[in-house]
Amino acid sequence: xxxxxxxxxxxxxxxxxxxxxxxxxxxxxxxxxxxxxxxxxxxxxxxxxxxxxxxxxxxxxxxxxxxxxxxxxxxxxxxxxxxxxxxxxxxxxxxxxxxxxxxxxxxxxxxxxxxxxxxxxxxxxxxxxxxxxxxxxxxxxxxxxxxxxxxxxxxxxxxxxxxxxxxxxxxxxxxxxxxxxxxxxxxxxxxxxxxxxxxxxxxxxxxxxxxxxxxxxxxxxxxxxxxxxxxxxxxxxxxxxxxxxxxxxxxxxxxxxxxxxxxxxxxxxxxxxxxxxxxxxxxxxxxxxxxxxxxxxxxxxxxxxxxxxxxxxxxxxxxxxxxxxxxxxxxxxxxxxxxxxxxxxxxxxxxxxxxxxxxxxxxxxxxxxxxxxxxxxxxxxxxxxxxxxxxxxxx
Ligand SMILES: Cc1cc2nc3c(=O)[nH]c(=O)nc-3n(C[C@H](O)[C@H](O)[C@H](O)COP(=O)(O)OP(=O)(O)OC[C@H]3O[C@@H](n4cnc5c(N)ncnc54)[C@H](O)[C@@H]3O)c2cc1C
Numbered sequence: 001x002x003x004x005x006x007x008x009x010x011x012x013x014x015x016x017x018x019x020x021x022x023x024x025x026x027x028x029x030x031x032x033x034x035x036x037x038x039x040x041x042x043x044x045x046x047x048x049x050x051x052x053x054x055x056x057x058x059x060x061x062x063x064x065x066x067x068x069x070x071x072x073x074x075x076x077x078x079x080x081x082x083x084x085x086x087x088x089x090x091x092x093x094x095x096x097x098x099x100x101x102x103x104x105x106x107x108x109x110x111x112x113x114x115x116x117x118x119x120x121x122x123x124x125x126x127x128x129x130x131x132x133x134x135x136x137x138x139x140x141x142x143x144x145x146x147x148x149x150x151x152x153x154x155x156x157x158x159x160x161x162x163x164x165x166x167x168x169x170x171x172x173x174x175x176x177x178x179x180x181x182x183x184x185x186x187x188x189x190x191x192x193x194x195x196x197x198x199x200x201x202x203x204x205x206x207x208x209x210x211x212x213x214x215x216x217x218x219x220x221x222x223x224x225x226x227x228x229x230x231x232x233x234x235x236x237x238x239x240x241x242x243x244x245x246x247x248x249x250x251x252x253x254x255x256x257x258x259x260x261x262x263x264x265x266x267x268x269x270x271x272x273x274x275x276x277x278x279x280x281x282x283x284x285x286x287x288x289x290x291x292x293x294x295x296x297x298x299x300x301x302x303x304x305x306x307x308x309x310x311x312x313x314x315x316x317x318x319x320x321x322x323x324x325x326x327x328x329x330x331x332x333x334x335x336x337x338x339x340x341x342x343x344x345x346x347x348x349x350x351x352x353x354x355x356x357x358x359x360x361x362x363x364x365x366x367x368x369x370x371x372x373x374x375x376x377x378x379x380x381x382x383x384x385x386x387x388x389x390x391x392x393x394x395x
Contacts, residue, residue, distance in 0.1 A: 002197040006030045006373045008362075009190065009201040011175050011215060012208035013384055014044040015155070016343055018162035019351040020205060020358055022087050025166060027359060028369045032199060032378075033166070034190075036174035038387035040159040042209040044348060046233065046316045046390040048260040048274050049153045050099055050245075051077045051349045055124055070331070071123065073349040074150050081151075086352070092161050093154035095262065100127070100246040102136065103143040104300060123149050135244045140303035152245050152260055155348070159386045168375070172382045176211075180219055185338040187219065195381065202367055205341040205358065210319040212342055224335045224342055228317035229328075232281035234273040234293040235314060235391040238306035241269060248300055252276070257296060262389060270391055271306070273297075281313075289313045312391050320344050336361050 013035030054070040079085035247255035258275035332354035
């Protein structure tokens, strides 16, 4: 039998697992990450790549705990992108240096004065007409436009950059096809019968997104529980080079639609639509959802014509710790018991925050680096590569 001895096993190679692989390795731990499929193939490559600073959660004119917990994230990611942060993300593709908020008509006095408040300074700015992005520089646009201190990233390039230094430590293993060796809730090892491989570790971290529920069930662990929030996203692929990175706000505190613009490998472009249309669209079938998306774009941006548009509807669930009445969790989530951790970042932007929480917990448990996994054996095992963008992978 092949045997690997390591300090920490991370299950799941989305943004959460890959960020932890980097930060825990930097702390001196020997770390192995297990990914069932391609890296990021769950929620991460289906996300819109917005590094939120919390403004989306303050659209009702109140700075909630959610908007407070996340406010430091854009600056932290920017440092990483500049190669000056705790993780080196230099070379990652930044799709936009800012995200915008737009309204169809003039915004009410309440929200306008809220944005003008001192506490909002640096987080949201008015935009002069001369500086409007091209998509809004049209006489047909009559609403307000604000610039948010949020960046938008090309997520496959983020995942590739995070994976690159540790490629030999990222193993293509689906734990649902393996056997856990445990005593009560103490996990000793994972055995993969296909490769006759046993992996022993001091700690096991479950960062498998939607997969966490099945992992906990197979271990007979009942807490924490997971909730899934289904979404029905839309992607329209076309040939018009017209970037848009914006939430459109209507009467409610939820954006009617959030649109991000992506560049595909074949040179075409995709507008990816989330926000309320993706939440309310869960009940709609594919064609109905596509028709709703077409009508919404026509209504909100009537002056825009996309050349050669091709629409796709994409279903994906957000995986999160269970909340009362399916509300959104406020910050990155980590639960530790015995020698395992269960994690959901809840937002891609919060992956660094999640890593900090795990490092603090390992330190408080006095977990010290003890093992070095057999390098030759690691090199000989099968490794995972990075997933493409969801709409490209689906073609
Ligand atoms: C449509 C959508 C848009 C979003 N937009 C944004 C945004 O703009 N900004 C933002 O901050 N957040 C956004 N989010 C939230 C964000 O994408 C997620 O919080 C984040 O990507 C979760 O990362 P993760 O690593 O926990 O999970 P995932 O990315 O889902 O990764 C989990 C990985 O675990 C693997 N896995 C599962 N089970 C097993 C197993 N048994 N063994 C081995 N591997 C396993 C899966 O294959 C997968 O690769 C969005 C989410 C969705 C769904």
